[in-house]
Amino acid sequence: MAFFRSRLALAGLILLFAGISIAWLALDRSPAAWDDGAYLSASISMYDTLTEHGVLAFLKKTLTITSIRPPLITILPAPVYLLFGRDPRNALLVNLVFLVVTLLAVNRIAANSGGERAGLIAVYVAGTMPMIYALSRWYLTECALIAITCVCVWLLLELQREYNTYRIAALGFLCGLGLLLKASFPLYVAAPLLWFVWSGRRAPRRLAVPGLAAPALLLAAPWYVVNLAPALATLQRAGTRQTAQLYGWGNILSLRALADWALKIGSAAPAIYVLLLAAVLAARSRGLNKSEKEGLLLCGLWVSPALFLAFSHYREARYAAPLFPAMAVATGILLAPLMRRRAGIAVAGTVLAIPFVGLIQCSFGLLSGARFGWLLQAWQFPYAVQYDHTTWPHQALLADIARLWPASPGARSLLTIATDSERFNADNFTLAALVDRLPFDVSTTAWAPNADAAVRQVRDSSYTLYREGGEDRSPYDRFGAAVFRELQDRSRFIEVPISRKLPDGGIAHVYANLQIGRFLRKSAFFHSAAMQLADDVPSQTLVFGGRLRLEAFSADTLPPGMRVRFLWRSVRPLDFNWRCFMHVLNERGAMVNVDHHILAGQPPLTTWRAGDAAYEEFLIPSAELPRGIALRLRFGFFRPDTGERLHVDASTLPTTDGETAILAAASAP
Numbered sequence: 001m002a003f004f005r006s007r008l009a010l011a012g013l014i015l016l017f018a019g020i021s022i023a024w025l026a027l028d029r030s031p032a033a034w035d036d037g038a039y040l041s042a043s044i045s046m047y048d049t050l051t052e053h054g055v056l057a058f059l060k061k062t063l064t065i066t067s068i069r070p071p072l073i074t075i076l077p078a079p080v081y082l083l084f085g086r087d088p089r090n091a092l093l094v095n096l097v098f099l100v101v102t103l104l105a106v107n108r109i110a111a112n113s114g115g116e117r118a119g120l121i122a123v124y125v126a127g128t129m130p131m132i133y134a135l136s137r138w139y140l141t142e143c144a145l146i147a148i149t150c151v152c153v154w155l156l157l158e159l160q161r162e163y164n165t166y167r168i169a170a171l172g173f174l175c176g177l178g179l180l181l182k183a184s185f186p187l188y189v190a191a192p193l194l195w196f197v198w199s200g201r202r203a204p205r206r207l208a209v210p211g212l213a214a215p216a217l218l219l220a221a222p223w224y225v226v227n228l229a230p231a232l233a234t235l236q237r238a239g240t241r242q243t244a245q246l247y248g249w250g251n252i253l254s255l256r257a258l259a260d261w262a263l264k265i266g267s268a269a270p271a272i273y274v275l276l277l278a279a280v281l282a283a284r285s286r287g288l289n290k291s292e293k294e295g296l297l298l299c300g301l302w303v304s305p306a307l308f309l310a311f312s313h314y315r316e317a318r319y320a321a322p323l324f325p326a327m328a329v330a331t332g333i334l335l336a337p338l339m340r341r342r343a344g345i346a347v348a349g350t351v352l353a354i355p356f357v358g359l360i361q362c363s364f365g366l367l368s369g370a371r372f373g374w375l376l377q378a379w380q381f382p383y384a385v386q387y388d389h390t391t392w393p394h395q396a397l398l399a400d401i402a403r404l405w406p407a408s409p410g411a412r413s414l415l416t417i418a419t420d421s422e423r424f425n426a427d428n429f430t431l432a433a434l435v436d437r438l439p440f441d442v443s444t445t446a447w448a449p450n451a452d453a454a455v456r457q458v459r460d461s462s463y464t465l466y467r468e469g470g471e472d473r474s475p476y477d478r479f480g481a482a483v484f485r486e487l488q489d490r491s492r493f494i495e496v497p498i499s500r501k502l503p504d505g506g507i508a509h510v511y512a513n514l515q516i517g518r519f520l521r522k523s524a525f526f527h528s529a530a531m532q533l534a535d536d537v538p539s540q541t542l543v544f545g546g547r548l549r550l551e552a553f554s555a556d557t558l559p560p561g562m563r564v565r566f567l568w569r570s571v572r573p574l575d576f577n578w579r580c581f582m583h584v585l586n587e588r589g590a591m592v593n594v595d596h597h598i599l600a601g602q603p604p605l606t607t608w609r610a611g612d613a614a615y616e617e618f619l620i621p622s623a624e625l626p627r628g629i630a631l632r633l634r635f636g637f638f639r640p641d642t643g644e645r646l647h648v649d650a651s652t653l654p655t656t657d658g659e660t661a662i663l664a665a666a667s668a669p
Helices: 002-027 035-053 055-061 077-084 088-114 116-127 130-135 141-161 165-181 185-199 202-238 241-247 255-267 271-284 290-303 305-310 317-340 342-364 394-404 426-435 451-459 480-487
Strands: 413-417 440-444 463-468 493-501 507-513 520-526 539-544 548-558 561-570 579-585 591-593 613-621 632-638 648-650 661-665
Touching (some): 002 130, 002 342, 077 088, 116 317, 130 342, 290 317, 317 342, 394 493, 426 440, 463 480
Antiparallel strands (some): 463 507
């Protein structure tokens, strides 16, 4: 009977917390932010590949959908879209599954060490932690990462009690999934894994390592083999001093920065749980049985990566998310014996009620005027937010632009977002374009290295979106003033009368580029066909990134201006619609920028098959050229979103910029 009651209570708690998240998701209409917008955009792209090209194309695209982050988070929504429709909000149903898995795993870990009462307390504590319930409402890797870490720890505890080959295989499979979620996944399970390996019997230890490694490598290795260098570079960049300074995380040894980090982590717990855990640990430190000690040891090992995070530049609060269930488990183990008496139930119940009220307050703002608001809200944790029922006009803005300038079939336009903030950025506009299947490639000036690069970017875009006023801009938004000055050049840009008032009080302005594409004179695309150019266009052997070959090239200075001719051919399919940078320079370094998508993006590079070819001929008028007697042409390929360039693998022409660009002299008439 007691077992039945505990299972009923467990089901009730899980339904309660899942129901609160469902209610929040049903009410909220705020747009995706940065990373979640990027993940949702990739998930829509993956789903479209599945429905339009089949399973094999879908599986192939998992290796290339993202080169800087593991792809599992972009794959998981596909079955949800199939069942409930191609709406990015449906992807958050994946998080509800992971929330339930987290609570079930926390229950089993705590119950194994402290009994069923401890398991129920741990579920309640985990369900009322802002770090756990808040992240279930953002489409980020952390919600899934929390769940997989919890299940891994539960399996390790079970294996410690009884070795089982199937559990080892399941643990290896989960580790593979964890690696496909985030490259830093091993950090969160390394200490519990080492505890299991070194404390196990000799025979299981000998079998456990290959049993764990084989399924993990089978799952994760294909993506890492293809993308290891950019993935490691991204992981390293996230922990650099420059990133920490940009976000104001402070120096590693700064006591103030360390205190700020501790406040954020405590707020995400929330703080009352930190105090409660410290109090019950002090009260029960001498009365623990063997099972409780084993459970607390496991929790200590589980939470140990917090030391690395605290004394490193990885001080984004959600990086610590997979460690928080350890606090819930430890609280359950320590508190369960104290709640066998009425006095203990009364005191602990009163304390435990406060985080639940905080959960309701953070989610729905029902007590917004109440005193002690700091106690009821995760005031230092930015992901715990009240729902926002206001709809933002991202899709309407893009639809207005597409309606005013209908694109020809297959053609795409470059749209640059010139201001960057949580609700107004390139990621959520990319998502809006994908959802409505609008022909825009979206970039942002937020990643430009300097103001000149940001200005060049808007000059090369068909349309630019600029937000005036409204919410605070991101730390990356540094060149808005320079871009705005450039947009006032009426010889180049015109503001389109479709501006929109934004819910935050800002205004979205749309600018059209009057000069885009003015240099391209001739172009042609050929499916896997040979093409013979005129004799005055020299043949070349030049390969970019092992994927795109330049077969013929010339740059001639003629009386009307400079004529540039290219013949491109695909060696193998590209994973991104790379943009060609093309700069005409004089001997003093002055230049004119002719950056463009090959054939204006029609068709996109990502659709080229091996053997497909394109011819381009540009004429840059003499009045546009920089003054000089020794003009040169520098060209190559780059990603507008990150600035990454394609490497030149082989070339019959001189290279520059670390073999990422060609530098060729223009011939005289």
